[in-house]
Amino acid sequence: MFSLIENEVIKMISKKRLMFVLAILVVLISVFAYGQNQTLVRTKAQLSQRIGITATNDWRKLADQQLIDMKNRLDSPYMDQKSQASTRVKMEQLQYNLDNNINPLEQSAAKFTTTFMQQAIFLFLPLLIIMLAADMMSGESSSGTIKLLLVRNVPRWKILLSKYLTLVILEVMVVFFAFVLAAIISGFFFGFGGWLAPVATGFKVFAGKLDSSSVLNVPQWQYSLMVYSLAFFVAIVVGSISLMISILVKSTAASIGIIMSTLVAGNFISFFLSDWKITRYMFMVNLRLTDYLSGSFQPIEGMNMLFSVTVLLGWAIASVIISFMYFTKQDILV
Amino acid sequence: MQLTPVLELNNLKKTLKGKEIIKGIDLTLYPSQIFGFLGPNGAGKTTTIRMIVGLIKPSKGSVTICGYSVAHDFVKALSNVGCIIESPDMYKYLTGMENLLQFAAMNKSITPQRIKDVVEMVGLQHRVNDKVSTYSLGMRQRLGIAQAIMSKPKLLILDEPTNGLDPAGITEFRNLIRKLAYEEGMTVFVSSHLLLEIQQMCDIVSIIKQGSVIKTVNVQDILHDARIEWQLDDPEKAIALLHDHWNIEAVQLKKNTISADISQHPLDRMNELFIREGIALTYCSTKQTTLEDLFLDLTEGDQIV
């Protein structure tokens, strides 16, 4: 198995697809970082215009004020129990900013790295994975190399398994490089720090509503790790589905087309058909796992982290089973 | 001494999209045999080969290689096989050597030395480290053969192997195959439509048409068959004479030409008889039958389905 995986990885390296994908990452991250920088500069200018130049840099006074307000809030007998935790969390964040002299307006490499993946997880990242996965099997079919690959004293399921494991390895590489490239490139724009800043998480879904009662702060590096691992999970799921399509459809272009259109359709579906129960079970609607972490989602009935993860896992397992069953029985006629 | 058959096809059938394209093939091959599979386009040669190596599953029947069933003992059966199917499609973005290394990695028995030897055997020493995308058709064919013989298989299956080789290459190839079969004891299964090639290379030939084997012949036997052709002015009389005196069945080919297989019978006495009986004899010659004659005869031209 080890040598089979080595074979597949070497093929991937030689095909230069991996390099191509990484190059896209570099270009896009640079563009985004630059764009963010421009937005930041513009926002500061706008705020200065509205409130007065001093206000934007005088965030300390503002933060102090907000701390006082929040403390009053906590002391009030009318304080809503549920908002207690989120108020406390915000206070910790303000206190951290004051202690470390961090203007909350400012961007940091850590913030950018996290935000980048939060935005990329449901469309951009799947696109990169599809580019790698879709070609794995259909490339061999269309170029005819599959004949030589299968006429060996190696059972078909082993060959498929080696390709699948290679795909997992590549998925780790993509996620890893996304992290490293985002951190480094944005570091040039925003400075390389920010990894210890507190980030709020711990949002739950209770009876279809957002529940902030157990909100807590975690350091940015830990939050980033969580975000990227969710991205990795999404990558595995999308990769499995792509591989299955690649086996069924035998044409790289068609595979990419099919999956991309389902992904794009997913965005429409969650917007237009949020009433239909069945849309909850489609994989593309459940890709925004990082939204559960940050609490920035529209609670649709019945959907929470565990639900989405289970749905995605189900799709992945089904894809793998179908892939193996089809591939081992298939007549190769090319 | 009974040798274990290297390849056994037992009532092999295949139905594809509702049509039965292979209608029951039986075949047994032993070590050191060079076997030719001959047939018009669409007869089912490649389909049969695909079933032998497991690319297609038979609808009925079985394939056994060196005693191992392809359906139930895939790994053991395939370890004895080396194969090229249609054109040998290699990874174009890898070099020739990298391609060979890929396949060698899947079979523990192949040593680096063996790879070097094989590359020399096919004459690719100088180009083996170039990307396959730069190879000519002939070079790709050689690489394909190299990949097939790397594991020293007991059964070597070649589908259109001389495709793209120049005449010198074809001769080289023929010698290589002969060597592999007779010196290393390989069984070689060659499928081709190049009749002359098959005739020159193979010991046994099966002719397949529309999914069934219609005749299996020993090449030597065919070549020994010699027919005599006469051009004379009274064909019917000559035919009657041959029949009465030697019990030879002659056939009339054209207006004044007859042909007969005379085996050991004396040709001079026949000619003497013709002249004595008043038949004017203008022409007499031997005509060697070829595989082509047999082939065209049996397949009646190019009916495909």
Next chain:
Amino acid sequence: MFKKSMWYSILTVACVGFILLAIGFYQAIIVTTAINPQPSVKAPISLTTGDSTKLPSKNANSFQVLILGDSIAKGTGDEKGKGFSDYLPESFKNDTSKEILINNAGIDGQESLGLLEQLQSKKLDKAIIDSDFILVSIGGNDIRSILSLNALAKEDQFKVRQDSYLANLKQTMHLLRTDNPNSIVIFLGLYNPYETVNSAEDTRLLNTWNYNTQQLIEEDGKTLFIPTYDLLKFNLGRYIAKDGLHPNSAGYQALSNRISKSVETIITGS
């Protein structure tokens, strides 16, 4: 060979990465689904809602003031942390020797609907019943998002929002009166906190809002509409906090003075 060494490095990175990501994944799941993740700080404050022993009770020697509404009601923006809760009693003291007791139920970001729901939850019933004065500041958050819309959408949105706000306000008044028919309800008008010159359009909308509010609450005889627009228009630098939105300490003091001036007679009279 180059490719071979690349393969080994890829393999290593992949193995290490996989372990890290698996850990992160596990954590992410725990954080969003477990019943009790490690909380950052335990609550030192014991919360009571509707605990009558804490709330000041009505008696003849005190004025009870209930403050309802949004962040301005709460006193957000006061750098001394006083707000109406402290400045009102100070202003009232000039006119009476009675004790001034304040209940402040203001909530940041509260909109008219939220206030209505707060009253409907019945938690404030006792406070309402016991109050002599009820100070209400609401509507700022309702209107704020409209002003940032483009001209085309503004007019329509304004009508819709205003209608629903007035409906909420009507019901709110009804609930207050059901519990306490006698308390004086003081309603704060909206001001414009932005320095930059607003369009005539925005000013008109703000004035319309205040006007309609005043019309509605003055239907009840025991209410009072206190405008704030005029007091703050040219005094933004003096009376607005650093956040550019809420009154600062001086602002709250000025507003409290204006309120106490308006109800002077009622306070001294009782």
